[in-house]
Amino acid sequence: MAEIEECIFCKVAHGKLPAYILYKDDFVVAFHDINPQAPVHVLVVPTRHISDLEAAAEQEPEIVGRMFQVAAKVAGDLNVAKNGYRLVLNNGVGAGQIVPHLHLHVMSGRRFGWPPG
Numbered sequence: 001m002a003e004i005e006e007c008i009f010c011k012v013a014h015g016k017l018p019a020y021i022l023y024k025d026d027f028v029v030a031f032h033d034i035n036p037q038a039p040v041h042v043l044v045v046p047t048r049h050i051s052d053l054e055a056a057a058e059q060e061p062e063i064v065g066r067m068f069q070v071a072a073k074v075a076g077d078l079n080v081a082k083n084g085y086r087l088v089l090n091n092g093v094g095a096g097q098i099v100p101h102l103h104l105h106v107m108s109g110r111r112f113g114w115p116p117g
């Protein structure tokens with residue numbers, strides 16, 4: 001599935017919903033979260049609609065590596081790589097996934113607790 005009309009991250013990826021975009025190529029888009037939970041809070045999403053990790057494993061497993069690669073690039077570009085950053089992937093409703101389009105949270109700029117809430 002290339003694009004789903006009612007999906008907000010498909011809309012961002014295809015320029016139909018405004019977002020502060022930090023990185024974009026044919027496969028992945030990175031943009032600031034609209035409701036940041038840390039001083040740095042970026043979302044990395046595949047351009048094609050992929051609902052979750054299971055769908056990615058089935059349809060396009062290489063996109064997962066690409067998402068992590070872009071997360072590391074964004075962390076470097078925002079100068080948070082040295083201090084450290086947290087990557088979060090809420091997979092499935094029970095884990096807190098609200099937007100059903102695979103995404104990686106890149107968060108930094110404050111201390112993070114463990115275990116996560």
Ligand code: 5GP
Binds near residue numbers: 031032035098100
């Ligand atoms: P989830 O809970 O699904 O892992 O995270 C979804 C994230 O998407 C949340 O952190 C939320 O703030 C963010 N978000 C929801 N709608 C929008 C939007 O329209 N634009 C942007 N940039 N982020 C959004």
Ligand code: ZN
Binds near residue numbers: 008010
């Ligand atoms: Zn989508």
